[in-house]
Amino acid sequence: MPYALTCTLHLRRQVQLLSILTVFSVIKAGHVTREGEVRWQLFNECSQGMLQTYLGRVNTRGFSDRHCLTEFHVEADFYGAIRLQHAQSRKYLCFNKRQRITLRFNGDSERCYFYERINHSGYSELESAWQPRLFLGFNGRGRFQSPDTYHVKRRCFYWLKFVRYVPEEELHHCEIRKPVDQHVRLEHTNMAHNALRNSLLNQIRATHDGPYKHQDQENRNGTYSL
Structure with missing residues (x-):
């Protein structure tokens, strides 16, 4: 060589x-x-x-x-x-x-x-x-x-x-960010869904001051709700 x-x-x-x-x-x-x-x-x-x-x-x-x-x-x-x-x-x-x-x-x-x-x-x-x-x-x-x-x-x-x-x-500059826990994310989603559902039900619930009145109260007034 x-x-x-x-x-x-x-x-x-x-x-x-x-x-x-x-x-x-x-x-x-x-x-x-x-x-x-x-x-x-x-x-x-x-x-x-x-x-x-x-x-x-x-x-x-x-x-x-x-x-x-x-x-x-x-x-x-x-x-x-x-x-x-x-x-x-x-x-x-x-x-x-x-x-x-x-x-x-x-x-x-x-x-x-x-x-x-x-x-x-x-x-x-x-x-x-x-x-x-x-x-x-x-x-x-x-x-x-x-x-x-x-x-x-x-x-x-x-x-x-x-x-x-x-x-x-x-050293840790390249580390991949840990993914969000799907179980925690699902719990937060369910809580938000339930809160929205309860809010809508409260708006349409048949109460004395709500938009829909009880059936017996409507009958006493001689009217019928559709």
């Missing part, structure tokens, strides 16, 4: 290692700041788009400025494997039993762990820790690419990684 290319790859590995170390702490003026987290954006070489989760689906049609959709929190274990947790939904990127990509709230399964491999071109490739030679890829339309085509459509498994440190005060 040429000396210049070897130096370039070595430098990239050093930069990536420093990026992962910032998961634990950020040093500023000799002191440890408040904890945050490191997030990745992954650009797919085949689709020319960012990996994103949108409406419960995973694709690579994202844009770099939409951080909440395209950023993934990186969690590393002691063996060098990583998990990718979506910044907004907080779900983990995982393979399922059919070797297709999915999202899970529980990322403890081995199918949710990946190894980052740096290839000879300097791109990152994400290999499953569950099964060797099982790589994550997407086609030119941003859809999941079958791992069986790894050697045929190699570019669809190439990733450019963009690293950003998110401080503690920004």
Whole structure:
């Protein structure tokens, strides 16, 4: 391998290692700041788009400025494997039993762990820790690419990684607002309906001063109400 290319790859590995170390702490003026987290954006070489989760689906049609959709929190274990947790939904990127990509709230399964491999071109490739030679890829339309085509459509498994440190005060910026409790909403609706119903009944109730009088009172007066 040429000396210049070897130096370039070595430098990239050093930069990536420093990026992962910032998961634990950020040093500023000799002191440890408040904890945050490191997030990745992954650009797919085949689709020319960012990996994103949108409406419960995973694709690579994202844009770099939409951080909440395209950023993934990186969690590393002691063996060098990583998990990718979506910044907004907080779900983990995982393979399922059919070797297709999915999202899970529980990322403890081995199918949710990946190894980052740096290839000879300097791109990152994400290999499953569950099964060797099982790589994550997407086609030119941003859809999941079958791992069986790894050697045929190699570019669809190439990733450019963009690293950003998110401080503690920004960690919850992407959280989805909790939906309103439907049971509480239904109770309020029923209360309003009953109040309106009682109001209307009070207006038409047959009282001595109401618009409709009792039948026996009408009969005594010699008139009949229709």
